[in-house]
Amino acid sequence: MSLSLLEQLIESLRVLPGVGQKSAQRMAYHLLEREREGGQRLADVLAEAMQRIGHCSLCRDFSEQSLCAICASASRDRQQLCVVESPADRLAIEHATGYRGLYYVLQGRLSPLDGIGPRELGLDRLAERLSQGEVEELIIATNATVEGEATAHYLGQLARQHRVRPSRLTQGMPLGGELEYVDRGTLSYAFGSRSEMPE
Amino acid sequence: MSLSLLEQLIESLRVLPGVGQKSAQRMAYHLLEREREGGQRLADVLAEAMQRIGHCSLCRDFSEQSLCAICASASRDRQQLCVVESPADRLAIEHATGYRGLYYVLQGRLSPLDGIGPRELGLDRLAERLSQGEVEELIIATNATVEGEATAHYLGQLARQHRVRPSRLTQGMPLGGELEYVDRGTLSYAFGSRSEMPE
Ligand SMILES: [Zn+2]
Ligand SMILES: [Zn+2]
Numbered sequence: 001m002s003l004s005l006l007e008q009l010i011e012s013l014r015v016l017p018g019v020g021q022k023s024a025q026r027m028a029y030h031l032l033e034r035e036r037e038g039g040q041r042l043a044d045v046l047a048e049a050m051q052r053i054g055h056c057s058l059c060r061d062f063s064e065q066s067l068c069a070i071c072a073s074a075s076r077d078r079q080q081l082c083v084v085e086s087p088a089d090r091l092a093i094e095h096a097t098g099y100r101g102l103y104y105v106l107q108g109r110l111s112p113l114d115g116i117g118p119r120e121l122g123l124d125r126l127a128e129r130l131s132q133g134e135v136e137e138l139i140i141a142t143n144a145t146v147e148g149e150a151t152a153h154y155l156g157q158l159a160r161q162h163r164v165r166p167s168r169l170t171q172g173m174p175l176g177g178e179l180e181y182v183d184r185g186t187l188s189y190a191f192g193s194r195s196e197m198p199e
Numbered sequence: 200m201s202l203s204l205l206e207q208l209i210e211s212l213r214v215l216p217g218v219g220q221k222s223a224q225r226m227a228y229h230l231l232e233r234e235r236e237g238g239q240r241l242a243d244v245l246a247e248a249m250q251r252i253g254h255c256s257l258c259r260d261f262s263e264q265s266l267c268a269i270c271a272s273a274s275r276d277r278q279q280l281c282v283v284e285s286p287a288d289r290l291a292i293e294h295a296t297g298y299r300g301l302y303y304v305l306q307g308r309l310s311p312l313d314g315i316g317p318r319e320l321g322l323d324r325l326a327e328r329l330s331q332g333e334v335e336e337l338i339i340a341t342n343a344t345v346e347g348e349a350t351a352h353y354l355g356q357l358a359r360q361h362r363v364r365p366s367r368l369t370q371g372m373p374l375g376g377e378l379e380y381v382d383r384g385t386l387s388y389a390f391g392s393r394s395e396m397p398e
Contacts, residue, residue: 004262004263004268005244005247005248005251005252005263006248006252006261006262006263008244009244009245009248009252012237012241012244012245013241015230015234015237015238015240015241016215016226016229016241017225017226017229018222018225023217025287025290026216026217026287027216028248029261029285029286029287030215030216031214031215031245031248031249032248032249032252032261035214036249038211038214039214039248039249040246040249040250041211041214042211042212042215042242042245043241043242043245043249044242044246045204045207045208045211046208046230046238046239046241046242046245047239047242047243047246048204049204049205049207049208049227049230049231049238050230050235050238050239050242051239052204053204053205053208053231062205062228062231063203063205064203064204064205069203086228087228088224088225088228091224107232
């Protein structure tokens with residue numbers, strides 16, 4: 001027996017993180033009962049987003065253009081480059097701090113056992129960028145997890161190879177903490193009081 | 200400044216119940232990073248569902264056809280009619296019990312202060328159906344809330360006016376409980392041990 005459209009809708013909603021059968025049901029009924037227009041708009045935007053959002057060619061963040069709004073902006077300071085693991089971390093820093101430099105989004109972290117090495121994170125392209133001499137400070141904002149620290153260590157060495165000063169968010173960042181989940185005040189403080197990484 | 204497609208996606212996801220800014224962000228990133236196909240499928244099914252799912256002309260449940268699968272089925276017992284407040288309640292009973300009769304979905308409950316009277320719940324059409332003589336038992340499965348009980352009382356009288364026997368789920372149903380949230384075993388027991396409503 002083929003699934004009804006309602007059953008298909010419930011099934012499809014389960015692609016969302018943290019949404020099980022029961023939540024998916026509630027979402028489907030809510031949209032059908034009270035939010036037909038909002039549901040239609042979500043369908044339209046979602047289809048367009050899945051098709052058109054790619055990655056910024058410069059910073060690897062999500063972008064529907066070949067250059068994201070931040071990389072394309074004339075008013076950002078191109079001498080500071082902040083490296084984060086994920087687009088969510090980039091967003092958290094942008095919201096919590098007054099940072100006006102550029103970003104580099106790894107879309108992951110070094111994890112040799114999972115086959116994720118420097119190349120998978122685009123570090124060859126990052127090295128090329130550092131070698132061009134425009135960047136003076138590499139702000140390393142990977143998570144305070146084991147893998148995040150290993151990645152930070154690697155990035156610190158990479159920076160020094162290209163005579164770029166590496167700095168790291170340290171003060172107040174909880175050990176093992178993921179940047180995205182740290183509260184705004186703590187993140188802002190840690191970002192502002194970053195210090196040069198030891199060799 | 201106009202919103203980027205990603206910002207529009209996050210905004211649109213907030214139409215879902217229980218989804219705030221932070222969850223919407225996480226959902227958007229999850230789809231973009233790991234579930235492009237699932238996201239595209241959700242967009243397609245959602246658009247179709249918002250357009251095509253209406254109400255069954257007989258029972259008022261959601262349906263993409265003019266008659267839902269249950270009302271259209273030749274194998275259901277047309278002498279029993281179970282009245283529920285919502286499609287979710289209908290689904291809960293269908294999953295928890297072996298009930299083989301038909302349903303009537305109020306899509307609400309009597310609530311005079313909110314302007315919801317018998318007509319808004321389609322009770323004129325229900326009365327007409329009861330007057331046709333096919334239905335022998337009206338199983339009243341509205342919630343055990345104040346409004347649900349008032350609705351049940353009204354339905355009981357309506358049934359008797361048309362010489363239909365009204366019964367009510369009672370045993371084991373928690374006071375103030377909403378049917379949709381009662382566990383399967385309790386619901387199954389309450390449904391099986393329903394008793395005729397007092398006059
Ligand atoms: Zn960019
Ligand atoms: Zn029906």
